[in-house]
Amino acid sequence: MARILVVDDDRDLRGLVDFRLRKAGHHVLTAHDAPSALAIVAQRGRPDLAILDIVMPGMNGLELLVELRKGEGMESLPAIFLSARILPEDIAAGRKLGATYLTKPFVAPALIAAVSAALGPQD
Numbered sequence: 001m002a003r004i005l006v007v008d009d010d011r012d013l014r015g016l017v018d019f020r021l022r023k024a025g026h027h028v029l030t031a032h033d034a035p036s037a038l039a040i041v042a043q044r045g046r047p048d049l050a051i052l053d054i055v056m057p058g059m060n061g062l063e064l065l066v067e068l069r070k071g072e073g074m075e076s077l078p079a080i081f082l083s084a085r086i087l088p089e090d091i092a093a094g095r096k097l098g099a100t101y102l103t104k105p106f107v108a109p110a111l112i113a114a115v116s117a118a119l120g121p122q123d
Contacts, residue, residue, distance in 0.1 A: 001025040005047035034059035054083035078118040
């Protein structure tokens with residue numbers, strides 16, 4: 001299925017998202033912060049989708065998505081923000097980038113549905 005990059009500084013949440021996505025048949029790459037995520041993409045190639053936390057040390061998820069989309073072939077990288085922040089300005093900023101915005105704690109079926117919608121029809 002799809003290669004999905006998951007970036008969240010919460011190890012437990014990152015592990016739970018990883019588990020749910022693998023159970024759904026996806027290949028998952030995980031990182032705990034933006035620099036690690038950028039390094040993983042540089043080493044392992046372009047993901048099909050990014051699931052990003054908003055609040056992380058250093059570069060936040062919004063900034064990370066902008067950086068990821070600067071990469072060759074990643075200008076339209078689909079993304080899902082998975083965050084505990086529910087401030088209207090955060091949600092608006094995520095949507096302005098064309099991303100889906102889900103809140104923590106998340107419901108696994110909602111996450112899987114958002115992933116399927118973001119990926120579109122699979123061949």
